Amino acid sequence: MIEFPTRDGVRFVKNVTVPMADGVQLALDLHVPCANDSTDWRDTPRPLLLEYIPYRKDDVQPYSGMQDYFARHGICTGVLNGTRRNSLRDPEPMIAGEVYELEFDLDATAWRFPQGHCIRLTVCSADFPNLWPTPYRGTNRLFRDAAHPSVLSLPLVSVRDGAKDGALPADEIDYGEGLEVSVYGLAPDEPVWQILRDVLGNRLGLQILRRQTDRISDMVEVTNASKLEAWASNDRPADCIANGHHHRRIVRDDGVYVIDSGCILRSTETAFHLTINLHITVNDLPHYQRRWGRTFERKLL
Numbered sequence: 001m002i003e004f005p006t007r008d009g010v011r012f013v014k015n016v017t018v019p020m021a022d023g024v025q026l027a028l029d030l031h032v033p034c035a036n037d038s039t040d041w042r043d044t045p046r047p048l049l050l051e052y053i054p055y056r057k058d059d060v061q062p063y064s065g066m067q068d069y070f071a072r073h074g075i076c077t078g079v080l081n082g083t084r085r086n087s088l089r090d091p092e093p094m095i096a097g098e099v100y101e102l103e104f105d106l107d108a109t110a111w112r113f114p115q116g117h118c119i120r121l122t123v124c125s126a127d128f129p130n131l132w133p134t135p136y137r138g139t140n141r142l143f144r145d146a147a148h149p150s151v152l153s154l155p156l157v158s159v160r161d162g163a164k165d166g167a168l169p170a171d172e173i174d175y176g177e178g179l180e181v182s183v184y185g186l187a188p189d190e191p192v193w194q195i196l197r198d199v200l201g202n203r204l205g206l207q208i209l210r211r212q213t214d215r216i217s218d219m220v221e222v223t224n225a226s227k228l229e230a231w232a233s234n235d236r237p238a239d240c241i242a243n244g245h246h247h248r249r250i251v252r253d254d255g256v257y258v259i260d261s262g263c264i265l266r267s268t269e270t271a272f273h274l275t276i277n278l279h280i281t282v283n284d285l286p287h288y289q290r291r292w293g294r295t296f297e298r299k300l301l
Helices: 066-073
Strands: 012-018 025-033 048-051 192-198 203-217 221-234 240-252 255-267 271-282 283-297
Touching: none
Parallel strands: none
Antiparallel strands: 012 025, 025 048, 192 203, 203 221, 221 240, 240 255, 255 271, 271 283
């Protein structure tokens, strides 16, 4: 347990463990109302705000901001379409009220949890914009009784000899003079994902923009520009749409070629509707144009 000085009438107490009746230890951070910088808060009953953020990495400074990142993103994820729990080819419906045993494979990763930290497992029915939403709202219930012993299984790797105070052994980390360790960052030409919120329509959106020009030779220059927008409704999960557009402009000594293509995918409760458009011009004159459209039945997706 770590105590911090009172700030704005609140004492912050970190890493407090509370034993529960079933033997589970809860890790809590306490925000205790205090009129001054006294430490008598332990003996005086008072209302408390309980903050449970197990992914806090900074063990000294509260309010570092790192806990917010890991609380939103997590360390690793696992995905399973419950209707494909036994077969990817032959989906089976899930009936409300029934109990099902589901097995999720987590992404391969390695993480060192400091002593006293907790592991949080979050289960949800959607992961937009990473996954296309299911057409219906879902409610999840996890069972932890003797007949349904839910479990989180994580492999453990022993600390290697030579690793002290959280440092890696010399043969695992070796940097030349002047080099520094830095976290992963976006490459100069990597597109940025923008998350958009439509307050009036109660929708969540994603927008990705990218533009790049390459000179292939002294006589050929190629410009590529792409845009993707996807929107999902919080009120109507089946109402989801993705709209992608790609523009390519090729400049050669014999002319200018422009290829515009677009793809629209829209879903309802029962189907996916796909439209693809292609338009090509040469020296600003129409050369080729076509549209494709198709509807796919939505089978337990």
